[in-house]
Amino acid sequence: MAVKKDYKDQKLAEKLRDRKYYIPDSNPEFIKDVEKIGQTAAHMCYQCGTCTGSCPSAPRSSYRIRLFMRKAVLGLEEEILTDPDLWLCTTCYSCTDRCPRNLAPTDAIMAMRNLAFKRDIIPRNFLQTVQLIYKSGHGVPNNDANRAARKKLGLEEEPETTLKYPEYLPGIRKILDHYRLKENADRILAEGE
């Protein structure tokens, strides 16, 4: 099928083209993986479109949650996992809140993102958060201006977290290493440079 959209990240775009991701084959196992990871019976979707109608991303992009739900049922794994729109869900859960089938389209999207990551398809900002947490325990770490402000407030310069107690960091790193998350984040980020 024709590729109409592209990642702004040129390296990732080239990688996807090189690997010939765009094949028409359907994978019937895909919906089962989505349902298992997302813990929602996505195949029960009857395509009413309440989800897309509730979605804050839909009016300003080509992202259509209903389309992702349908493609998942049809097993169009390649199309789903390579679509840059997959990452435009703000996870606001409006679709999940309103779904008349009591499904969780948001969690189905999260599952599809998990499956994309397994193939190294992931925007860089997600991996950078992993690196930050590995380093300090925080996705948004402290800085000097903030330390000065904290002191003025009568708070300690470092909050009572891993920042003040770095002895807790090895435990966090062990969890991340168990899933080889830092290693994979480093590798994928390096490949994209």
Next chain:
Amino acid sequence: MSKNKHQYAFFLGCIAPNRYPGIEAAAIRTSKNVGIDLLPLKGASCCPAPGAFGSIDLNVWYAMAARNVVLAEQMGMDIALVCNGCYKSIWEVNHKLKHNDELRDGVNEVLKEIDMEFKGSVDVWHLAELYYDPEIVGVKKIADSIKRPLTGARIAVHYGCHLMKPGKERHFGDTENPMWIEELVAALGAEPVQYRNKMQCCGAGGGVRGYDLAHALDITNEKMINMRDVGVDAVTEVCPFCQLQFDRGQIEIKEKFGAEYGIPVLHYNELLGLAQGMSPDELALDLHAIDVEPFLKKIL
């Protein structure tokens, strides 16, 4: 649940302590004034960010959030927190692990490597829900704690997403047009103002702020228009990440789209602090990207 419903382990998250420390200072003092002690949760980490971590590998998200819960279990205390994103991670993982044995066993296998075990012995609360709960604090006690009513201030409430949604799995009731935070705002003597599409997302979540800033800001911009159209002196929320998106976002919107709103953005704890008599300096309001001065002039 812990035995003492007036003492909680305070889970800080990232953005409150590291970008808006006034929220942390205000939470501790304002809670004390209504009978709630917030104690340090030593060694806590990022919740971790549900959008970023959940998108990569939900199993890591479960394990990392569980570690934070276990720290509170070791203190024998329920967790209180001030951020919707943290609430999604900490409340939801705690809830899932309590009700899903398979998930809990998987997480405990990993936690065993760092000599920890998730037992499911504590609960997790957002401070805002503790303030609203008449059995813990209640709107009346909030109103009684006010020394400087925010009379005349028109305030828009942004509920954010991850505190109340998905409603089916939470306990907050109506998620289409809730009014309980408006009650908490009215208790401060201010006038809560209704605006179009109140429950819409700020635009930042799910990793979208980092992935496609212009897309995230376009969502934020729609909310700013809807608030401006009804005339508000400030917007309040209960989520530092939403706060960042509205506060710094207004600067970014001006740069990218040329639109300017100048609407101050205050976490509910900052508002409560002002109403209880804390000074702007004690809340580090100078760290806000959008000048809070016009709002202060109106209420001080």
